[in-house]
Amino acid sequence: MAKMHVKMTVNGGEVEALAEPRTLLIHFLREQLSLTGPHVGCDTSHCGACTVDLDGKSVKSCTVFVAQANGASVTTIEGIANADGTLHVLQEMFREHHGLQCGFCTPGMITRAYRLLQENPNPTETEIRYGISGNLCRCTGYQNIVKAIRAAADQLSGKKEAAE
Amino acid sequence: MSAADGTSVQERTDKLEGLGCKRKRVEDARFTQGKGKYVDDMKLPGMVFGDFVRSPYGHARIKKIDKSKALALPGVKAVLTADDLKPLNLHYMPTLAGDVQAVLAVDKVLFQGQEVAFVVATDRYIAADAVELIEVEYEDLPCVIDPLKAMDKDAPVLRHDLEGKTEGAHGARRHHNHIFTWEVGDAAATDKALGSAEVVAKEFLSYQRVHPCPLETCGCVASMDKINSHLTVWGTFQAPHAVRTVASLISGIPEHKIRIVSPDIGGGFGNKVGVYPGYICSIVASIVLGVPVKWIEDRIENLTATAFARDYHMTGEIAATKDGRITALKCHVVADHGAFDACADPTKFPAGFFNICTGSYDIPTAFLSVDGVYTNKAPGGVAYRCSFRVTEASYFIERMIDVLARKLNMDPAEVRRKNFIRKEQFPYKSALGWEYDSGDYDTAFDKALAAVDYKGLRAEQKKNREDFAAGKTRSLMGIGIAFFTEIVGAGPVKNCDILGLGMFDSCEIRIHPTGSAIARLGTISQGQGHATTFAQILATEIGLPASMITVEEGDTDTAPYGLGTYGSRSTPVAGAATAMAGRKIRAKAQMIAAYLLEVHDSDLEWDVDRFQVKGAPDRFKTMQEIAFAAYNKAIPGIEPGLEAVSYYDPPNMTYPFGAYICVADIDVDTGVTAIRRFYALDDCGTRINPMIIEGQVHGGLTEALAIAMGQEIAYDENGNVSGGSLLDFFLPTAVETPAWETDFTVTPSPHHPIGAKGVGESPNVGGVSAFSNAVCDAFAHLGLTHTQMPHDHWRVWKTAQKLGLVE
Numbered sequence: 013m014a015k016m017h018v019k020m021t022v023n024g025g026e027v028e029a030l031a032e033p034r035t036l037l038i039h040f041l042r043e044q045l046s047l048t049g050p051h052v053g054c055d056t057s058h059c060g061a062c063t064v065d066l067d068g069k070s071v072k073s074c075t076v077f078v079a080q081a082n083g084a085s086v087t088t089i090e091g092i093a094n095a096d097g098t099l100h101v102l103q104e105m106f107r108e109h110h111g112l113q114c115g116f117c118t119p120g121m122i123t124r125a126y127r128l129l130q131e132n133p134n135p136t137e138t139e140i141r142y143g144i145s146g147n148l149c150r151c152t153g154y155q156n157i158v159k160a161i162r163a164a165a166d167q168l169s170g171k172k173e174a175a176e
Numbered sequence: 177m178s179a180a181d182g183t184s185v186q187e188r189t190d191k192l193e194g195l196g197c198k199r200k201r202v203e204d205a206r207f208t209q210g211k212g213k214y215v216d217d218m219k220l221p222g223m224v225f226g227d228f229v230r231s232p233y234g235h236a237r238i239k240k241i242d243k244s245k246a247l248a249l250p251g252v253k254a255v256l257t258a259d260d261l262k263p264l265n266l267h268y269m270p271t272l273a274g275d276v277q278a279v280l281a282v283d284k285v286l287f288q289g290q291e292v293a294f295v296v297a298t299d300r301y302i303a304a305d306a307v308e309l310i311e312v313e314y315e316d317l318p319c320v321i322d323p324l325k326a327m328d329k330d331a332p333v334l335r336h337d338l339e340g341k342t343e344g345a346h347g348a349r350r351h352h353n354h355i356f357t358w359e360v361g362d363a364a365a366t367d368k369a370l371g372s373a374e375v376v377a378k379e380f381l382s383y384q385r386v387h388p389c390p391l392e393t394c395g396c397v398a399s400m401d402k403i404n405s406h407l408t409v410w411g412t413f414q415a416p417h418a419v420r421t422v423a424s425l426i427s428g429i430p431e432h433k434i435r436i437v438s439p440d441i442g443g444g445f446g447n448k449v450g451v452y453p454g455y456i457c458s459i460v461a462s463i464v465l466g467v468p469v470k471w472i473e474d475r476i477e478n479l480t481a482t483a484f485a486r487d488y489h490m491t492g493e494i495a496a497t498k499d500g501r502i503t504a505l506k507c508h509v510v511a512d513h514g515a516f517d518a519c520a521d522p523t524k525f526p527a528g529f530f531n532i533c534t535g536s537y538d539i540p541t542a543f544l545s546v547d548g549v550y551t552n553k554a555p556g557g558v559a560y561r562c563s564f565r566v567t568e569a570s571y572f573i574e575r576m577i578d579v580l581a582r583k584l585n586m587d588p589a590e591v592r593r594k595n596f597i598r599k600e601q602f603p604y605k606s607a608l609g610w611e612y613d614s615g616d617y618d619t620a621f622d623k624a625l626a627a628v629d630y631k632g633l634r635a636e637q638k639k640n641r642e643d644f645a646a647g648k649t650r651s652l653m654g655i656g657i658a659f660f661t662e663i664v665g666a667g668p669v670k671n672c673d674i675l676g677l678g679m680f681d682s683c684e685i686r687i688h689p690t691g692s693a694i695a696r697l698g699t700i701s702q703g704q705g706h707a708t709t710f711a712q713i714l715a716t717e718i719g720l721p722a723s724m725i726t727v728e729e730g731d732t733d734t735a736p737y738g739l740g741t742y743g744s745r746s747t748p749v750a751g752a753a754t755a756m757a758g759r760k761i762r763a764k765a766q767m768i769a770a771y772l773l774e775v776h777d778s779d780l781e782w783d784v785d786r787f788q789v790k791g792a793p794d795r796f797k798t799m800q801e802i803a804f805a806a807y808n809k810a811i812p813g814i815e816p817g818l819e820a821v822s823y824y825d826p827p828n829m830t831y832p833f834g835a836y837i838c839v840a841d842i843d844v845d846t847g848v849t850a851i852r853r854f855y856a857l858d859d860c861g862t863r864i865n866p867m868i869i870e871g872q873v874h875g876g877l878t879e880a881l882a883i884a885m886g887q888e889i890a891y892d893e894n895g896n897v898s899g900g901s902l903l904d905f906f907l908p909t910a911v912e913t914p915a916w917e918t919d920f921t922v923t924p925s926p927h928h929p930i931g932a933k934g935v936g937e938s939p940n941v942g943g944v945s946a947f948s949n950a951v952c953d954a955f956a957h958l959g960l961t962h963t964q965m966p967h968d969h970w971r972v973w974k975t976a977q978k979l980g981l982v983e
Contacts (some may be wrong), residue, residue, distance in 0.1 A: 032301065039300075048217035049210020051442070054475040059904035061391060089210035099208070107204040110871045114703025115207030116391045116442030122208060141910040145557045148902075150391045150443045151703045153874030154910040 018086050022047070023091025037073040038062040049119040053148070059148030063120035064088045070109035070127040072146070089119035091104060092126055101171075102126055102164045111160035114152030121147045123163045133172075134165060144160050188784045193723065194716030194929065198867040201708045202723075203701075204633035212440040215393040215395050215410050216472045224253055225395065226471040229293040229310045230481070231285035234321070234895015235291025235334070236314035238284055238292070245309040246295060251302035252369025253465055253886070256294040256457060259284045268337070269426060269456055270953040272449070272674055273526065273968035276337070277555055279453045284317070284898065286334055288895050289480035294457040298471060319552040319895040323489060326353040326470070326549035334515060334550045343755070346526040346548075355517050355548035360531045360608050363755035366543035368506030373495030377583040381575055382964045383568050385487040385512065385553070386887040387479050388560040390702070391905060392442025394482050395472035396450055398458040402466050405450040408435045412453060413730075414448040417698060418677055420732045420895040422451060428457065434856040438730035444702035445879070446558035447483045449520045449742050461774055480900040483520075485560030488530075488568040491941035492576045500586050500594045505539050505607075509546040511557070517548065519557030520742070521564045522672040522679065528564025529663045531608035535573035535619050536661045536833060537595040542607040552895045561879055561940040562799050563743040570660045574945035575962065578657075578952060582961045588949070589630060592659050593621060603926075610663060612831045613925050613933075616859070621659060624835035624857045627919060630655075633839060641957050650845050656950025660942035664934045665748025665830045673741070675757045675973035681749035682736035683757045685714065689807040691800030693755070698738010699750040700730040704872070704936055706746060708863045710754050713930060717758025719785030719799040720766075726942040738823055743744035744832070744934035747864065748925075755929035758819035764806070766819075768974060769797040771811050830925045830933035834858040836946040842954045844981045847973030849885065849951060851914040856942070861924045861933035873918050873939045880943025882908050884951075886968045905968070956978060 015030040022045060029044055040048045041064070050073055053061035057075040065087035073086075083135045092100045102122050103112070111116040121144065128135065128143040135143060140158050148155060193199045200818035207214050243255040258280040261267040268276040281292045290560075293310055297303035318332045325331060328560055333339065333352045342349055370376055397410030413419045416436040418433035424431040441448060454471040461469040464663065472898035473482065488509050495504040511527060513519055521528040525545035534542050581588040596617040597604045604612040625631075633655050640653040669678035682698040693712055699706060708728060711722040729735055738750060762782065770785035773795055780787040797805075804816040805811070839853040856873055864870055886906030889899045899905045924931025944965075951967045952960060959980045963971070976982050 024388075036302070042217075044687055045218070046219070047210070048214075051214065051392065052216065052472075052474075053393075053442075054902045056475070056902050058907075059391060059475075085233035093209065103208040104659055106208050110201065110867050112204060112869060113705065113875060114443040115203065115212045116214065116441065116703075118207045118212075119210040141913075142579045144910045145909040148391065148907050148909060150389065150445070150551070150879070150907065152871060153876075153916060155874045155914050155916055156871060158910065 016079060018078055018082050020086055022083055022086045023088060033077060033079040035078045036059045037076040037078050039164050040078040041124060046168060047088050047090050051116055053116065058148065060124060061117050061120045063147060065123055065127055068126050087123045091124060091171060100126065102161070105160040105164040105167070109156045109160040109163060111152060111157040117147060117149045121149065122162045125164070129165055129168060137162065149150065185784055187963050192715040192719065192721050192785065194712050195198055195862065195864055197712060197865065199712055199722060199865055201705050203705060203707055207593065214392055214440050214442055215397060215412055218397050218410055220397065220399060220468040223301045224296050224298055224465065224467055224469055225300040225313065226294055226296050226461055226469050227307050228291045228299065228477065229295065229307050229312065231281065231288055231290040231292055233314055233316055234288050234319040234671065235284055235317040235332070236285050237317060238281060239313040239315055241293060242311040243293065245311070249302065249309060250307050251298040252295065252306045253298065254296040256280065256461065257582050260624040263640050264460065265462060266426065269451065271516055272451065272518040273516040273519040273521060273560055274523065277516035277518050279456045288897050289477065289554060291453040291481070294461065295393035296461045296465065319515065320353060321551060321893055321895060322509050323487070323549050323551055323865060323892050327351040332558045334552065338758065341688040347413065353550040354491060355513055355550060356526045358526045358546045360546065362541060363543045365541045366506050369541045370493055370495045370506060373503055374498045375496045375583055376493060377580040378493045379576065379579045379962050381490045381492060381572060381962065382488065383486045383488045383571055384483050384965055385889045386560060386883050387484050387889055387905065388445035388447035388481060388558065389905065390443030390445050390447050393473045393475060393478040394448060394452060394454065395469055396455050396458050397470045398462040399468035399583065400462040400466065406433050406693065407459065408437065409455065409459060410437045410439055412441055412448045413438045413701065414444045414700060414702060414742050415953050416730055416732050418674060418739055419451065421677060422675065423459070436732045438891070441700065441702040445561045446485060446742060448702065449558050450483045450518060450556065452482050476901045479889065479905055480897050481554050483556035483558045484514065485556065485558050486568060490572050492572060494576050494580050496580055496584065500584050500591050501540050502537055502595045505534055507533055507544045510547055511548045512551050512553065513548050513557050514551060514553040514555040516555035517683045520556035520559065522666055522674055523546050524671060525564060528559065530565040530569045532570035532610060532661065532663045533572050534606050534608055535570065536597060536659050538597045538601065538606055544608060553891055554886045559743055561876055562937045563662060566662055567941045567944060570941045571945045571948065574658045575948060576661065576970040577959050578949050580955055588657055589625060611828060612661065613927055614923050615661065615830055615831060615833055616921065616923045617659065617833065620833065620857055620859055622655055623921060624837055624855060628853065628855050650843060652748045652842045652844060652954040653840060654840045654950040654954030655943050656840065656946045656953055658836045658942045658946040658949060658950065661831055661833040662938055663831055664744035665826055666743055666745055667749060667826045668828065669825045677739060679739045680823050681738040681745065681753050682821065683750060683753040684736045684821040685757045685819060686763055687761060687803045689804050691720055691803045693720055693726060695754060696727045696728045696735045697750045697754065698736055699746045700740040702741065704746065707867050710751065710869060712864055713751055713754045714758050717755055717897060718761050744937045747932050747934045748830045748928060749824055749826055751932055752826060752929050753822040756824055757820045757822035760822065761818060764818060765799060765802045767801050767814055768805055768811060772797050772805055789807045827927050830861065830928060831862045832858065832933040832935060832938050834938055834942050836942045840948040840950040840954060842951065842972060844976040847969035847976065848861040849967060849972055853917070854914055855917045855919065857919040857921065858935055859920065860935035860938065861922050861928065862931035863922065864932060865919065869935050870918050872936045874916050877916050877937025877943045878908055878913050878938060880940045881913065881947060882906055884944045884947035884965055884967060886966045888966050
């Protein structure tokens with residue numbers, strides 16, 4: 013199949029490559045760019061393990077063709093940490109509150125939470141539960157994930173207040 | 177008390193982060209940054225991709241396979257069918273249960289989704305294209321779907337390859353679709369007790385076919401190095417050493433030329449115990465093509481072809497006195513094993529440990545019989561987050577207790593309490609042959625009932641029923657109780673083997689000169705956090721901080737031989753091996769310390785992280801100092817170095833238990849069941865890391881919720897799978913999942929070196945019946961004794977309709 017020229021910003025860097033237009037964004041990221049953080053967990057866009065941030069929205073990258081992402085700005089779990097190399101507070105809080113076990117859903121879950129806290133910086137527990145309902149976890153029962161996201165929201169808003 | 181170096185015992189203990197510490201996980205740094213290494217993350221030079229052509233039929237003869245169009249597609253490297261595997265004698269492979277399974281369909285297909293041809297191509301898209309180009313002509317055959325009809329006289333013959341074989345791996349076969357019959361207990365005494373009982377309750381309980389469905393599907397990368405005749409397979413293996421031995425036996429490649437590696441595993445729950453055609457085909461393709469071959473199943477393939485669980489259809493009879501003392505229990509099971517018996521059970525236990533079905537109760541007489549049958553469904557029968565068939569057994573007895581309570585018109589809590597095995601009866605020998613190691617059921621039950629204010633809940637329920645009858649509410653309240661006892665941690669080897677491989681486990685420790693260490697185990701974490709918790713066990717045993725101990729698993733070239741992680745055996749078996757290996761280290765360290773301190777070794781005592789001279793605590797050597805001396809000091813009569821290995825064959829299994837209480841509110845007009853409250857008390861003996869235990873309980877309860885309330889891999893009469901993708905197969909999201917309350921008591925195992933029993937599977941074992949009992953309890957006052965799982969909205973609504981509550 014003929015390949016197309018693809019150009020996008022991934023985790024802040026410019027990326028150019030040739031890819032079949034039918035290539036799914038998740039495969040482009042994982043196999044061509046070796047960004048293996050986002051995972052494939054289903055075929056039906058239910059599980060959210062492949063969640064990335066695309067132009068400021070959470071998307072399931074298994075349901076986006078690379079052609080559709082042409083020109084876009086993409087952030088994966090590999091691009092979530094702070095610019096100075098320290099971990100994002102969500103990454104810290106997931107560890108602090110035991111919000112992960114096998115780790116397979118974690119990149120998608122944190123990437124989704126990263127966007128959720130920008131959409132709603134002070135979510136209630138119910139809002140968090142609805143906010144991550146596109147991401148499945150088979151290990152944790154979500155309770156500690158919810159706790160971790162809430163704790164991250166507190167820390168982020170605390171930081172914000174401190175800066176103001 | 178302060179030691180001579182000014183540190184208190186508490187300070188030194190805290191520094192170790194040993195047993196009982198809520199230590200944060202060492203695994204998390206890589207997982208939170210997307211740096212986990214799962215099998216699909218692997219990329220090797222020249223690697224090609226495999227994909228399967230699968231059967232669209234439940235039962236059909238294969239008339240013709242035409243691979244020419246696929247082979248003509250650029251990028252396609254090979255197409256394998258059974259005819260290609262026959263010359264290698266690999267068209268069938270042995271199953272874990274002593275049967276054989278077609279690697280690629282031989283002459284006919286026996287279930288929808290069965291592997292028919294294996295395509296290998298340069299990328300996964302081309303492989304998928306090629307799958308579509310392979311033309312297979314089928315002739316449809318009648319299916320056997322209902323396991324209760326599998327042994328009907330006129331039932332179609334499924335396994336032509338077994339025709340005339342009257343002896344199976346587990347005894348005589350009396351029908352062409354019969355696999356085995358397993359009987360335990362005293363049939364005559366049980367029948368007698370049932371015949372003369374004051375009260376007998378009988379019920380048919382069907383535990384539907386479900387699937388472990390870990391978020392990562394199964395897969396592997398097989399790489400044959402033809403120059404050195406060395407095969408490496410990275411894959412989703414819960415038992416890498418067993419896979420190596422089996423691979424060697426099947427392929428003829430000597431074991432030292434095979435390396436099996438389990439990288440990070442994205443959840444297992446039993447799904448990754450089995451040996452699947454994808455592994456064999458990838459190995460064969462790599463041998464043929466000389467390049468690495470990757471095979472990763474997609475979700476639909478995962479749900480429809482690899483390792484279902486349950487599918488047990490149980491008839492129970494329970495006898496009791498009028499005041500609720502159980503006198504006998506009888507159970508007959510029809511076990512649907514699908515088209516091949518690929519059940520993952522120890523050899524002597526074709527129905528696993530289902531004979532734990534007398535549960536937490538002192539039942540004097542019991543009899544169990546299990547008939548395994550073939551049907552046109554996927555093979556499997558793995559233990560989905562439980563020890564072998566223990567969830568089925570626990571569901572059976574906990575549901576039967578409630579059925580009996582209705583018949584007796586007694587409170588289900590009272591029936592349980594009346595029949596508990598008492599603390600002083602342990603070690604307790606059950607009527608079906610197990611010796612329970614320890615338990616204190618009354619204490620746990622009292623604590624649980626008090627925590628939820630059980631009396632208050634029943635009073636509230638009474639009011640709710642009155643209000644419902646008066647038309648003031650359309651919601652019914654249900655209270656579900658489960659008091660489960662598990663049996664986990666197989667061995668002992670004398671009882672437990674899989675394909676002849678004894679079920680011990682192992683740990684090898686190497687202390688480095690400057691006081692850090694590496695420990696390698698025969699198990700493999702799939703999210704349980706072994707690298708965190710095994711280091712904690714060791715920290716307490718050898719007095720080096722957990723942070724200075726690396727735990728490594730999953731690579732057969734480096735890890736000692738072990739039987740892997742499933743059936744909650746890691747802590748009971750490998751955890752014991754870890755403690756025992758640590759004690760060997762300490763024994764040698766004591767001799768070294770005695771030399772350094774110029775005293776007899778019997779004059780020394782262990783104190784947290786050091787040996788000190790009895791009565792003179794200012795004279796001591798820390799483990800760190802001893803480690804350095806072990807390598808660098810010439811000590812007469814003592815070899816240099818500080819290493820130990822332990823292969824631990826457990827003397828008995830462990831018997832974790834717990835009390836779970838579920839409160840549910842059912843909207844009778846919609847069938848929607850809201851879980852108002854779920855309280856889980858677990859007793860897993862000594863607690864290694866309370867944070868991780870709590871996490872395991874949360875996760876297991878969520879899986880139990882899924883099974884009880886929605887999961888089912890169903891088949892229609894033609895063998896078509898419904899529920900074979902996440903469109904239909906219920907995985908709860910954060911919205912459906914309630915908040916869990918956890919609690920505990922501690923009754924250590926008397927035979928385990930640190931008293932631990934294992935906990936990862938308890939919540940699934942106890943949870944399912946608690947949910948199911950709550951749903952049945954909501955309608956109990958209207959005469960309902962039982963309704964089959966899963967309790968999805970539609971089924972619950974149908975129940976309400978049958979009871980005349982809705983039109």
